[in-house]
Amino acid sequence: MNTFAPLAAARPSSVFVPAFDAEAARRDFPILATPVIHGRAFLDSAASAQKPMQVIDAVRRCYEAEYANIHRGVYELSALATKNFEVARDKVRTFLNARESSEIIFVRGGTEGVNLVAYAYGDKFIGEGDEIILTYLEHHSNIVPWQLLAERVGAKIRPVPIDDAGELIMEEYERLLGPRTKLVAVTHASNALGTLPPVKQMIEMAHAQGAVVLIDGAQGAPHLKVDVQDLDCDFYVFSGHKVYGPSGIGVLYGKKAHLLAMPPWQGGGDMIETVSFEKTTFAPPPNKFEAGTPHISGATGLAAAIDYVTGLGLENIAAHEHSLLEEATARMRQIPGVRIYGEAKNKAAILSFMIDGAHPHDVGTIFDHHGVAVRAGHHCAQPVMERYGIPGTVRASFALYNTRHDVNLLIEAVDKVKEIFK
Numbered sequence: 001m002n003t004f005a006p007l008a009a010a011r012p013s014s015v016f017v018p019a020f021d022a023e024a025a026r027r028d029f030p031i032l033a034t035p036v037i038h039g040r041a042f043l044d045s046a047a048s049a050q051k052p053m054q055v056i057d058a059v060r061r062c063y064e065a066e067y068a069n070i071h072r073g074v075y076e077l078s079a080l081a082t083k084n085f086e087v088a089r090d091k092v093r094t095f096l097n098a099r100e101s102s103e104i105i106f107v108r109g110g111t112e113g114v115n116l117v118a119y120a121y122g123d124k125f126i127g128e129g130d131e132i133i134l135t136y137l138e139h140h141s142n143i144v145p146w147q148l149l150a151e152r153v154g155a156k157i158r159p160v161p162i163d164d165a166g167e168l169i170m171e172e173y174e175r176l177l178g179p180r181t182k183l184v185a186v187t188h189a190s191n192a193l194g195t196l197p198p199v200k201q202m203i204e205m206a207h208a209q210g211a212v213v214l215i216d217g218a219q220g221a222p223h224l225k226v227d228v229q230d231l232d233c234d235f236y237v238f239s240g241h242k243v244y245g246p247s248g249i250g251v252l253y254g255k256k257a258h259l260l261a262m263p264p265w266q267g268g269g270d271m272i273e274t275v276s277f278e279k280t281t282f283a284p285p286p287n288k289f290e291a292g293t294p295h296i297s298g299a300t301g302l303a304a305a306i307d308y309v310t311g312l313g314l315e316n317i318a319a320h321e322h323s324l325l326e327e328a329t330a331r332m333r334q335i336p337g338v339r340i341y342g343e344a345k346n347k348a349a350i351l352s353f354m355i356d357g358a359h360p361h362d363v364g365t366i367f368d369h370h371g372v373a374v375r376a377g378h379h380c381a382q383p384v385m386e387r388y389g390i391p392g393t394v395r396a397s398f399a400l401y402n403t404r405h406d407v408n409l410l411i412e413a414v415d416k417v418k419e420i421f422k
């Protein structure tokens, strides 16, 4: 029996103009109505965001009606799948305001994007005695690939320190930049503290020294309007699963001149022009960097996620998240024994804190018993923790579907911990 039933047309995003309506947005996320999270506060979207029906529908439609391997097929279904994949690429181009869709490379996620640049760009253009500037705010995925590169080629890592508020010390950045600096890799938003470094200024300063800049947008793309041309960054990476899209798909943006100059980093099908045992020639970017069958449904899902967030308006989402951050921060500040980490002037909607006498892991577990899902630990950003001399923090991160009710639950959960540890 043919069980195939065509899906209804893609669901339009709810309309939120003029004020952002988080309650309406919540209805787009079926998981928020399931028993495991209903009535509870999901405050861990910085780790991975939940998926709206629009994304789930798009992935389902891909497998139900539009799936075949891409680029290779001569039949209609493959042509349709290829078209969808390339439409998704162009959607990402618009999302980042890149000049050309050939500057958009699909990868598994932000981590893979950084590794790609470290191998393909780093091994060719960075050598013995050269310097790579990172910051104390970086996630391990924007540290370790550079350390591995430094070991391979004999380069040095120079980290920019932060002050007590979690701001980069720009005088130190200026001091570290020099003729030996070949690359600067900095986060668009810190996942541990929320700090938004002045990336545009940092890019300008690096370019003045002839260095290229990679921006880790894993926490930037979900919350900030990204314009890679305005930033003038050389590379930008982000992960689909943090912008309400599927996991296993992410993006590396690279300026065309760099992508043309870089060798491939993985070999296989789809990245070649011709192959013979004597000589293989490579396809132009982006295919040169996309060996093998890609995450076809992931690209479709990511395109739907981009439609979803741009439909709501990234500025509206950011303003909503910010108002929750401000309220939660103000209320936390009034609770004796709570210490907030990360008080930068410009912040993404991330609230990191400790409660006197309680280990972050215990706090996370007690919070869970009181209906609040947060992350506890070092958040894959151990240099930040080392800077403050702490094992980790409790991190509440806000997304478009969070509400004041979630803030209330968070504050109540802090009170419970304080009762237990008093």
Ligand code: PLP
Pocket (backbone or CB within 6 Å): 046, 047, 108, 109, 110, 111, 112, 139, 141, 142, 187, 189, 190, 191, 216, 218, 219, 239
């Ligand atoms: N960079 C930052 C700032 C992050 O927060 C994360 C994930 O938490 C990553 C990079 C790595 O992202 P992924 O695990 O999706 O590759």
